[in-house]
Amino acid sequence: MSHRDDDTRLFECDDCGALSVGSGGISCCGSAMAQIDSAGDAGSGRDPADDRDSAAAEPIPxxxxxxxxxxxxxxxxxELDVCLCVMEGGTLTVAELTDRVDYDRSVVARHLNHLASLGVVKKRRQILDRGGDVYAYSPEPPEAVRRRFHEVFLSWAATATDKIDELSREKVEGIADADAGSATQWTVFREP
Incomplete structure (x- = not known):
């Protein structure tokens, strides 16, 4: 893990092993959680070799x-192309973006609407001199975009963690069911 400008780090509870991401002062089981790094549990004083093999202790790319x-x-x-084009080009209409990114107008419009819903670009109606109106898209300030991405990522990470926990429960239940005589739901592969 590289050093970041902010203080967001990974923490682990010494009592229950729960993990959390934050900037410090995170508590669990009535005490402060210990900071850990991507290569092991250096902040908590635990030896990473106790519960991880050497391959898992390698730095995460x-x-x-x-x-x-x-x-x-x-x-x-x-969509990433459209996003970067707006970030670099400033305020642009769908037609202007379509000329720059070489995608169909409907594709560009759909991506811009998604980017607006993410909070990455601002969408506003612009009145034309010749009459009518058009939507113009401009980038949100970089700090607002970073904050929004951070919020969405942490929400995604929490959901992903729940899925992993669910998978673990399903595996244990599958093993228990297999022991009770039902069909095996999980197969363990071992190297010869």
């Missing part, structure tokens, strides 16, 4: 920005 945006925010490569 940093995710690429496009991977994060694709997975967490549901952005396609085309």
């Amino acid at each position: 940093e995710p690429a920005l496009d991977d994060l945006l694709r997975v967490v925010f549901g952005m396609s490569p085309a």
Whole structure:
């Protein structure tokens, strides 16, 4: 994990092993949680070798920005192109963006609406001199975009953690059911 400008870190409860992401002062089981890093439990004083094999103790590769945006925010490569174009180009209409990114107008409009719902771009109606109106899209301030992405990511991470916990429960229940005579739901693969 690289050093970040903010203080967001990973913490673990020494009592129950619960994990949390935050900037410190996080409590669990009545006491402060200990900071840990991506390579092990250096902040908590625990030896990472106690419960992880050497392969798991290797540093976790940093995710690429496009991977994060694709997975967490549901952005396609085309939507990322549209997003970056607005960030670099300032206030633009759908027609102007369509000329710059070489995607169909309906695709650009759909992506811009999604980006507006994410809080990445502002959508406002602009009255034209010749009559009528058009939507214009402009980037939100960088700090607002970072904060919004941070909020959505942490919400996504909490949901992902719940899914992992659910998977763990399902695995235990599957093993218990297999022991009770039902069909095996989980297979353990071992290297020869």
